[in-house]
Amino acid sequence: MSLAEGSVLVGNKSVMNYVLAAVIQFNQGAKKVSIKARGRAISRAVDVAEIVRSRFLKDEVDVSSIKIGSEKVGEAGKERTISTIEIVLERKK
Amino acid sequence: MSLAEGSVLVGNKSVMNYVLAAVIQFNQGAKKVSIKARGRAISRAVDVAEIVRSRFLKDEVDVSSIKIGSEKVGEAGKERTISTIEIVLERKK
Numbered sequence: 001m002s003l004a005e006g007s008v009l010v011g012n013k014s015v016m017n018y019v020l021a022a023v024i025q026f027n028q029g030a031k032k033v034s035i036k037a038r039g040r041a042i043s044r045a046v047d048v049a050e051i052v053r054s055r056f057l058k059d060e061v062d063v064s065s066i067k068i069g070s071e072k073v074g075e076a077g078k079e080r081t082i083s084t085i086e087i088v089l090e091r092k093k
Numbered sequence: 094m095s096l097a098e099g100s101v102l103v104g105n106k107s108v109m110n111y112v113l114a115a116v117i118q119f120n121q122g123a124k125k126v127s128i129k130a131r132g133r134a135i136s137r138a139v140d141v142a143e144i145v146r147s148r149f150l151k152d153e154v155d156v157s158s159i160k161i162g163s164e165k166v167g168e169a170g171k172e173r174t175i176s177t178i179e180i181v182l183e184r185k186k
Contacts, residue, residue, distance in 0.1 A: 039136065040133075040136045041136075042135060042136040042139050043132065043133045043134075043135040043136045043176065046135050046161050046176040046178055047176045049161060050161060050162070050163045050174075050176045054163060063161065066159040066160075066161065067159075068139050068142060068143060068156065068159065068180065069143070070143045070147060081143075083136065083139040083140045083143045085139060087161065
């Protein structure tokens with residue numbers, strides 16, 4: 001499998017699960033991998049990006065963009081707003 | 094008091110404490126306010142930035158940059174690496 005752009009949705013599993021998912025996508029040829037998370041998993045997404053960038057693929061990938069935003073979740077009348085993050089890691093030229 | 098550049102270090106208090114700290118700094122004349130956090134407070138820092146930007150100072154401030162990084166904490170031999178974030182909010186021209 002080869003893909004130009006990969007993505008990892010970070011949830012409640014341990015950080016290393018998501019680190020490996022991202023590293024595998026780069027090793028399969030992805031030029032970019034988006035690390036996405038919502039709510040309290042946002043801290044973990046930053047950990048994932050930092051570990052990939054500074055340990056597993058040191059000098060090979062860099063953070064190319066970071067975006068934050070908000071999303072409404074829950075049923076009508078019980079809606080909550082939660083924050084989101086998207087960190088794009090990109091293979092260096 | 095007037096300052097060109099303010100800063101808010103997000104810790105374990107409730108989100109609204111930090112939101113108000115940032116809003117006050119803008120109201121005192123700050124052109125930029127940096128929202129900084131480490132470790133698990135990173136998710137809260139994103140909440141702070143989103144709430145200031147989309148509710149309290151809607152159409153007045155925007156995210157001008159987001160940086161992530163790592164820091165070593167703890168004594169020698171017991172060092173841990175934790176992630177950091179710095180979100181800069183800037184008053185629109």
